[in-house]
Amino acid sequence: MSLDLAVLVSGSGSNLQAILDAIEHHRLDARVRLVVSNVAGVKALERAARAGVPSVVVSHKDFPSRAAFDAHLVEVVRPAVANGYVVLAGFMRILTATFLDAFPRRVLNIHPSLLPAFPGVDAQKQALDYGVRVTGCSVHLVDAGTDTGPILAQAAVPILDGDTRDTLAARILAQEHAILPAVLQWISEGRLTLVDGKPRFSGVVPALGLAPLER
Numbered sequence: 001m002s003l004d005l006a007v008l009v010s011g012s013g014s015n016l017q018a019i020l021d022a023i024e025h026h027r028l029d030a031r032v033r034l035v036v037s038n039v040a041g042v043k044a045l046e047r048a049a050r051a052g053v054p055s056v057v058v059s060h061k062d063f064p065s066r067a068a069f070d071a072h073l074v075e076v077v078r079p080a081v082a083n084g085y086v087v088l089a090g091f092m093r094i095l096t097a098t099f100l101d102a103f104p105r106r107v108l109n110i111h112p113s114l115l116p117a118f119p120g121v122d123a124q125k126q127a128l129d130y131g132v133r134v135t136g137c138s139v140h141l142v143d144a145g146t147d148t149g150p151i152l153a154q155a156a157v158p159i160l161d162g163d164t165r166d167t168l169a170a171r172i173l174a175q176e177h178a179i180l181p182a183v184l185q186w187i188s189e190g191r192l193t194l195v196d197g198k199p200r201f202s203g204v205v206p207a208l209g210l211a212p213l214e215r
């Protein structure tokens, strides 16, 4: 069944683009019903406009508290995705229970590390500073913690000598753009269940990791 999506962004929106491209090329059976940015003027909003997707800016700065911002976000997002999923694609705000309880187990995030390593901001720099030789990205369900919810898929990338934050971020992004649409497609195929709170995908799931994920 085609999946209704709301995508929340704060910046470049390359993951939003990966979703839009996957839909256009029939690798993802979904519709992006709404893009919400908490920052005006970002490239993600241009990408939405180019794809003909409605978008709205809801600045957290216009609200007196996190709860008030989250409550307003619910009002904006719920009509767009009554039964669909909310994707945090580079959305740089922590969402509270006010928002999460409105979409139980239906909020996904993409994070640029192999969680539970390096949660929070600038995961790529955290990995470089620590000196790990392998890092990657994770798609997970969002819970009340910071990057702590059940992990749906991960892909690994090597850290190479001479890497900078930007070269590493680009290598990770290429994998983000593969696994995020892939996970959404498995969900749209009705293959996700939670067993004792742990995600399980029925059927064949391609090996995740360094290999391309195209099916």
Ligand code: GRF
Pocket (backbone or CB within 6 Å): 009, 010, 011, 012, 013, 014, 015, 016, 044, 089, 090, 091, 110, 111, 112, 173, 176
């Ligand atoms: C990605 O690295 C994502 O994992 C992180 O923020 C970045 C967003 O990139 N949460 P983009 O806006 O999708 O290009």
